[in-house]
Amino acid sequence: MPDSLHQLNARLLQFARERDWEQFHSPKNLAMALAGEAGELLEHFQWLTEAQSAALEDEKKRRVAHELADILLYLIRLSERLGVDLIAAAEEKIAINEQRYPAEKVRGDARRAEEYPE
Amino acid sequence: MPDSLHQLNARLLQFARERDWEQFHSPKNLAMALAGEAGELLEHFQWLTEAQSAALEDEKKRRVAHELADILLYLIRLSERLGVDLIAAAEEKIAINEQRYPAEKVRGDARRAEEYPE
Amino acid sequence: MPDSLHQLNARLLQFARERDWEQFHSPKNLAMALAGEAGELLEHFQWLTEAQSAALEDEKKRRVAHELADILLYLIRLSERLGVDLIAAAEEKIAINEQRYPAEKVRGDARRAEEYPE
């Protein structure tokens, strides 16, 4: 993990311990909390066109930034509880995606891998 | 953003450009994709007890790590498209939470801020 | 509950009991399962334009119909476990929305209630 994620992780651990909240932070519960924040993120965008979603006014953008932050914070907590190296997992997943979606095969095509004919 | 997130961001941008996929990556669509991955994360935990969720066997842990990775990747893409500094937003959000949930008031208590009596 | 929902409810109860799955069907777990299905629903639409989402080809429509079904089935299970009358709750909620969003005030406007100035 890079330094900034390490620092966030340490600060979140201290935050939870000072409040005696680690008892609530099972991976199951943290996954629910993360998905709840993802739901809040959706609510900001659900009635916007795609173009509007790319041109948020400042106050809305600030709120969206805080939803993204909430998701990152639960992602860091969850990785800590599971003993997952988040950056390493992300690098591994990009490598998998590069294999699964060869540029020449999928260019400009939005289907998911399982929607391609064999 | 720390170096590792910068590097992931650059690699994801290149990945999208080589596939002509930036056209699909409106913030609205990326928010949906992120929430879809959060849903997949839930599915790994839904029938487990909290204790089981903290003691995954290796293969399951690897799959969960990839879901966390997918969420991080969409989080980075979304931040890039919105011009949000993800780490700065996370630091800001932690500071807000430290104010909203004073340790002496909420210790051992799992209610959300709005569930406390005024 | 209308007859069809009653029948689905009875069939789902029997399905769970024959498999000894009621032990897994706490409201917490069923809420997770429902949200997981909602995530799968999103995945069908995430790279489509709004117009494309309204003109699905048959095979895709059939898959989407099954996601909607999964969500309904968990909704019925959850209502049964919580002792909630789903139809009564829905009627109550529509009445609340009719109050909260008076037609003359919100016509053609997609903001959420809390986004209106007081």
Next chain:
Amino acid sequence: MPDSLHQLNARLLQFARERDWEQFHSPKNLAMALAGEAGELLEHFQWLTEAQSAALEDEKKRRVAHELADILLYLIRLSERLGVDLIAAAEEKIAINEQRYPAEKVRGDARRAEEYPE
């Protein structure tokens, strides 16, 4: 669709038309709104134990009932926009599940279909 769902459907259509909100109700957007409500549902349960989730106090139960209602309402709207018969799809899906998870094979076992060895 049974009478109660038909009535809810008609009332929701009128609600949307009176507010000129049908323009926002593409299947894509309604799927997002439904998933957003599923996220709110999660938030009620995320820090509760499974046992607590089965013994909600009255006020919390009322709120949860309204989240379930919101999900049902979007489910009905989405089915209407897609031309899906929700009850028929649910019956079809139960039949599929009865085949996929034979009682004698899966009794007391919480794995998902794809997690069983061939």
